[in-house]
Amino acid sequence: MTMSPEIxxxxxxxxxxxxxxxxxxxxxxxxxxxxxxxxxxMWDADPVEVTLSVLATWKVLDARVKHLTATAAGTAGAYGASYEQLGAAWGITRQGARKKWPDAVGARPATPPATLELFGGKAELTQSHTSGTWTWQARSADGTQGPTTPTPPHPTKEEAAAYAGAFLREHASQD
Structure with a gap:
């Protein structure tokens, strides 16, 4: 179990x-x-106004840190971390982690496969429910099914689509 690090x-x-x-x-x-x-x-103004603007900027930064923290918790959860592990990393209880990041752990919502039709062929892009990564399967215009060799999953749908599109282009019908 990971403990909250001290600096x-x-x-x-x-x-x-x-x-x-x-x-x-x-x-x-x-x-x-x-x-x-x-x-x-900026620093030429009334000191109260300057320090209040700095405080307001910290609020903007705080909101971004909270967003990035929630993203990190969700990513850890998508890779299989439990609320107990998230809590230990953050220095809170399992219940505190569940309350702080209620959607971080558990099955990802099902994302319907996306279809890509290019160069007379068709590819289907599918997202993994556990890792959130993307894979593709295609039948090109010349009848070739792909990928022809095992490929690692892609972190984004766009990257999977780029690989599928390149495959469909490479195997386009030459009529």
Missing amino acids: TPEERTALDKALLDALNPLASALRSRVTGLPEHR
Whole structure:
């Protein structure tokens, strides 16, 4: 079971610096849009307004971190992690993880296969219910079925479609 990692004071200092370095350009851009002032003049305003704009920018960053955290939990769940494992990684109970990420663990909703018709052939793209990856099967215009050799699953439907399309093009009828 994975436990929530602790960081050293040096790592915390480096992380704080990296986050502040990343935050400053965003804070300047957001403040510029709100005030109409150029970004390089962000710090010339009333200190209360400047610090409130920084706080508002942290809110934007916090929302993105929550989204990315939920995505990571869902990805771990799609690969088979349990709520107990998610909770251990986050430093909370299994019940806390289930409450925080209610859709992270369990069967993925069934995605209907997608059909691709190109170059006189037809391919079917199918998503795995467990991993979320995509595979394809095709019959080309010249009658060849593919893929002709085993291929690894693709992370996106678009990538699977690109491989299927290349196969259909390669085996297009030459009439």
